[in-house]
Amino acid sequence: MSRDGDYAQVRRAVEFLSLNWNDQPSLEELAEYLGLGVTATQKLFTRWAGLSPKAFSQAVTLDHAKRLLRDEELPILDATFELGLSSPSRLHDLFVTHEAMPPGIWKLKGGGLDISYGFHACPFGQALVMVTGEGEKATLVGLAFCDTGEEKLALEDMQGRWPNARYTENLAITGQFAKRIFDPAHWSPETPLRVTLIGTDFQIRVWDTLLGIPLGKAKTYSDIATHIEKPKAVRAVGAAVGRNPISFVVPCHRALGKSGALTGYHWGLTRKRAMLGWEAGVAG
DNA sequence: ATGACATTCTTGT
DNA sequence: ACAAGAATGTCAT
Secondary structure, eight states: OHHHHTHHHHHHHHHHHHHTGGGOOOHHHHHHHHTOOHHHHHHHHHHHHSOOHHHHHHHTSHHHHHHHHHOOOSOOOOGGGOSSOOOGGGTTSOOEEEEEOOHHHHHTTTTTOEEEEEEEEETTEEEEEEEESOGGGOEEEEEEEEOTTOHHHHHHHHHTTSTTSEEEEOHHHHHHHHHHHHOGGGOOTTSOEEEEEOSOHHHHHHHHHHHTSOTTOOEEHHHHHHHTTOTTOHHHHHHHHHTOSBBTTBOGGGEEOTTSOOOOOTTOHHHHHHHHHHHHHHHO
């Protein structure tokens, strides 16, 4: 719970670090900017991500981003077989089973779909969770982020994607998902997270590819374009990645520009940096 | 560091 | 059908 409340300050820290990314700010400078003591700053970060401020600022540098890209190692995992089958590097990752929604539903813009939604505090601010189905068959269709006070905008953004669906607030249902997603202790292959992708064919192939990028790794937009056998569609890939309705679970934050630059993020570049830094802590 | 432009796919009209 | 735009990439300056 303290971890969730920390994001407001972590966000300021990440902003500060990316603003001054060229001249490695010292812990003292960071603490001063935050208006905290040096030890309070230390504690804030370890509580938030199990990462010291220094380790965190290293994790969000260009160099580190390039390192994520470099390790060629495995080709992108084929996302269609990930249930139960995992590479070592995936051991600590969030496990997901996913299916694509029949194109008909996409064309109807969510018509006939009942969606429960709810906001929950998470390490990256407020998470908007959207779920269809109940009990065993409940499946995640949307995940968005915003800062406290911007909930309405985020909800409108998401509702605009499937304007014909029926929306009901239901914190009991969405809370289960939130807990499972943001607490690495709940990540396990035995209880994979059920996810349903609603989008065009092209988008789904792109999101499929994203799901195959393990924690602690990243791919460039052109890597992804090559993987779906449309090597020149880099720009269209960027658009599709940005359109991803299940942010974080479908790890769109692991898509980087060829130079390692973070290029863009629908829910704010700062959040993308925070996610990568947080993941560096989870991975280590 | 900045800017022009090539290129592919989605989406709204 | 068509045109605009997108979380890119590359090359020139």
